[in-house]
Amino acid sequence: MxxxxxxxxxxxxxxxxxxxxxxxxxxxxxxxxxxxxxxxxxxxxxxxxxxxxxxxxxxxxxxxxxxxxxxxxxxxxxxxxxxxxxxxxxxxxxxxxxxxxxxxxxxxHGVTEVRYTPDQDKGKCILCNLCVRCCKDIVGVSALGMSGKGPMKKVGPPFDEPSETCIGCGACVVICPTGHIAMEEEKGVRTVWQKKFELAACPKCKRYHLPLFQLEWISKTRNIPVEELMVCEDCR
Ligand code: SF4
Ligand code: SF4
Ligand code: FES
Structure with missing residues (x-):
């Protein structure tokens, strides 16, 4: 000490x-x-x-x-x-x-004027890298990365295309400090990083909860029958 x-x-x-x-x-x-x-x-x-x-x-x-x-x-x-x-x-x-x-x-912090000319308007992304680290180190998927250099630097899935590995868990959305990452849910479909995920409906309460893709991934990586995971947390 x-x-x-x-x-x-x-x-x-x-x-x-x-x-x-x-x-x-x-x-x-x-x-x-x-x-x-x-x-x-x-x-x-x-x-x-x-x-x-x-x-x-x-x-x-x-x-x-x-x-x-x-x-x-x-x-x-x-x-x-x-x-x-x-x-x-x-x-x-x-x-x-x-x-x-x-x-x-x-x-x-008393910043009343901006004396710098922005290199590029990044929307709400401050390039903090939390989403990339979260996806890799907490979720264990590595669907995101930083690309480009200098003013062109940005975060997202490779080639800005829907990632094959993204499981739609939304952890990156939760961890993003500025709310830059959009996630929408409509009629049982979740959209995040331009990829669409069908949501599983709980067999007991019929409520949509997690993406099927995510449940299958959890089932595979943790060896839990997918039928068990289909039941939402509230009904378990
Ligand atoms: S939604 Fe996709 S990109 Fe975001 S943390 Fe989950 S797996 Fe990673
Ligand atoms: S967590 Fe949000 S602000 Fe940080 S790099 Fe990712 S998208 Fe950008
Ligand atoms: S550099 Fe320390 S919190 Fe960002």
């Missing part, structure tokens, strides 16, 4: 534990966009910055990646931290003017 201070408060942490986790545990608020408790850090958004004073050497670092060390001083709301956060949000607002979450965070 190591001792450090956050905004002057002495705290204890496991050596190497991410400062973000330590700070949140101690009740300090640090905004994040690409961090998720189930997936950990990826260091993409840089919104989680804090200032660290390590033996007189001051740096602004990404708190989701920076490890807790003995005797460091951490500041979550210094002038430098606020400046970096505002810059990050200004850039995001330039690129994602329609993303309500970014509008809200920008307002909260």
């Amino acid at each position: 190591v001792q450090l201070s956050i905004n002057g408060k002495k705290v204890t942490a496991e050596e190497g534990e991410a400062l973000l986790k330590v700070a949140r545990r101690e009740g300090f608020v640090i905004p994040t966009l690409c961090y998720h408790e189930l997936l950990g850090s990826s260091g993409r958004c840089r919104l989680c910055v804090v200032e660290v004073n390590d033996a007189g050497k001051k740096r602004v670092v990404a708190s989701c990646l920076y490890p807790a060390k003995e005797n460091i001083e951490v500041f979550t709301d210094s002038d430098e931290v606020r400046l970096v956060r505002r810059t990050v949000l200004e850039l995001l607002l330039a690129r994602n003017p329609s993303a309500e979450l970014i509008q809200h965070l920008a307002k909260q």
Whole structure:
């Protein structure tokens, strides 16, 4: 264990534990966009910055990646931290003017004007990569990826075509922080990433619940008879 201070408060942490986790545990608020408790850090958004004073050497670092060390001083709301956060949000607002979450965070952090010319309007996608990581590491399917470079970078299934491997589970929709990924359900059909999935109707209550494709996938990977999975959670 190591001792450090956050905004002057002495705290204890496991050596190497991410400062973000330590700070949140101690009740300090640090905004994040690409961090998720189930997936950990990826260091993409840089919104989680804090200032660290390590033996007189001051740096602004990404708190989701920076490890807790003995005797460091951490500041979550210094002038430098606020400046970096505002810059990050200004850039995001330039690129994602329609993303309500970014509008809200920008307002909260005092960003009143955007001085940057957007490379491309990305709609609500902030390229945080959470959907890609969720599909790969939580669902175990890897139907999504990042493609293109620089301003052309975007997220989606390969070649922007309905993915063969996507099971229509909707986990990427749930994890997306900005609501960029559309999922619709109509007359027993779910559409996500341009792929249509027939929904299974529960044999007991007749309610549509999960895509048949997803049930078959769960049945195959977990060795559970598909008939069992056809019954919705409420009726089990
Ligand atoms: S809906 Fe498709 S792309 Fe999204 S997490 Fe599920 S399998 Fe992956
Ligand atoms: S679609 Fe959502 S989760 Fe995926 S990269 Fe874009 S903002 Fe992040
Ligand atoms: S939350 Fe740390 S870089 Fe995004």
